[in-house]
Amino acid sequence: VASAIAAEVRAKPxxxxxxxxxxxxxxxxxxxxxxxxxxxxxxxxxxVTIEGPSTARAAEKRAFESExxxxxxxx
Numbered sequence: 001v002a003s004a005i006a007a008e009v010r011a012k013p014x015x016x017x018x019x020x021x022x023x024x025x026x027x028x029x030x031x032x033x034x035x036x037x038x039x040x041x042x043x044x045x046x047x048v049t050i051e052g053p054s055t056a057r058a059a060e061k062r063a064f065e066s067e068x069x070x071x072x073x074x075x
Contacts, residue, residue, distance in 0.1 A: 020046075025061035033058040 007014040020041025026034045035057055038048030051057070
């Protein structure tokens with residue numbers, strides 16, 4: 001709601017609403033990760049897939065975390 005109000009005050013288009021799609025890497029021990037992704041708002045129930053686990057996905061998860069931490073908090 002705050003984002004929509006701020007956009008209106010600034011006379012800019014609001015950010016798109018969350019459409020229910022997303023993903024989350026899931027760590028499975030220290031050397032493996034799986035990827036859970038789906039549409040959480042799908043009807044009649046969420047549509048979710050799980051890929052993995054693999055060591056490559058664990059490396060992708062670590063890279064994703066590092067990139068986000070750098071973007072959010074800097075070095």
